[in-house]
Amino acid sequence: MxxxxxxxxxxxxxxxxxxxxxxxxxxxxxxxxxxxxxxxxxxxxxxxxxxxxxxxxxxxxxxxxxxxxxxxxxxxxxxxxxxxxxxxxLPDSSVGEFVYALANNSVSNLRSKGKHSAELVTQVILGTELKVLKKHGSFTLVQTPEKYIAWVDNGGITFLNENKFKNWKDSERLIYIKNIGNSYQDEGFSMVLTDMVLGGKVKIIEELESSFKVEFPDGRNGFVKKEEAERYSKWLIHLKPSKELIESYAKSLLGSPYLWGGTSTKGMDCSGFVKTVYLMNGFVTPRDASQQILAGKIVDENLKLEGLKKGDLMFFGSKATKDKKQRVTHVGIWLGNDRQEFIHSSKRVRINSMNSELDIFDTWCSENYLGSRRYLDVEDKEFLKL
Known part of the structure; x- marks a missing residue:
């Protein structure tokens, strides 16, 4: 310099x-x-x-x-x-006082450019808190809790100033704990208001006998069945991240469709699957597999599947050569059993094995294994804990 x-x-x-x-x-x-x-x-x-x-x-x-x-x-x-x-x-003058936003749909799509035909790069679920960077036409450039920056259709978010954002943070909220479901316009659940996905959050207005009356970020009121949700504060207090809980959430998503850029139970890519599973264990992880491999604690340095524990992240891709750097393109979650099984989103969420003698052996993953990382019981600035 x-x-x-x-x-x-x-x-x-x-x-x-x-x-x-x-x-x-x-x-x-x-x-x-x-x-x-x-x-x-x-x-x-x-x-x-x-x-x-x-x-x-x-x-x-x-x-x-x-x-x-x-x-x-x-x-x-x-x-x-x-x-x-x-x-x-940034934020620039187009933002004004509305420097925050909340995801207003069950799933809001974020794209590489401010147009609907642009690549879907990630998603945010209902109630996700966003920083607003700039507006252009009907799209807004936002930053997610994991710092990912992309464009969202204005119809998918509600803008907030500092005071309204603080009110949201201080409010009693609900978290949706079923993979997929609905909220309703009436207490009798006869008319759907909107769909819901795992991890979505809305403000609680009132607790009723069989439902919560809630308020969506845009001010709509609706009702969510009690058995499908919990008070967010209560859920956080009782949340105990563990290998077993990671496996439970991961397996509950079996069969979910693969979707490039997807991070919800409607459809997810490989790193979006990991993100969803770890979110329900109290982690806000980096978004992409190539970012996720930079977080946590390195395990299995010799690539012998030694020292791995259930819940560890396994990474796959192109190995480094003298001319090219390592390229991470896929991630899965190690299940820690004697069948050498891991669960990942590839075509759909499914279980495969690193054991060549089993019919669920995945040849590509076996040949392109790059190593693993551990997030549980690890302090790392690369991911947030709720």
């Missing part, structure tokens, strides 16, 4: 214009800050570019990290470089 600063000074001393080679140097400095603060574009935004305008370096683009931008500006100033800051720090 010090060498780059010296070179910048020399260039500007002998040149009265900011030429192409100078811009390339500026970009190298910019790239180093991006690598430091936003190496993963899925969870951080640092999209800053440079241009020369009347012998002034003009900074353009956007970032969600004001500290990173300030470091860039300090480096430029230290080298006596004249610049103009036109970078937008």
């Amino acid at each position: 010090r060498i780059i600063k010296y070179v910048l000074v020399i260039i500007l001393f002998y040149s009265c214009t900011i030429d192409k080679s100078s811009i390339e140097l500026f970009q190298r400095l910019n790239d180093s800050i991006q690598f430091k603060y936003a190496p993963d574009k899925r969870v951080a935004i640092y999209d800053i570019s440079f241009k020369s305008e009347e012998n002034i370096l003009v900074l353009e683009g956007e970032t969600d990290n004001a500290v990173a931008l300030e470091e860039l500006k300090e480096n430029l100033a230290d080298n006596n470089i004249n610049f103009e800051d036109r970078v937008v720090v």
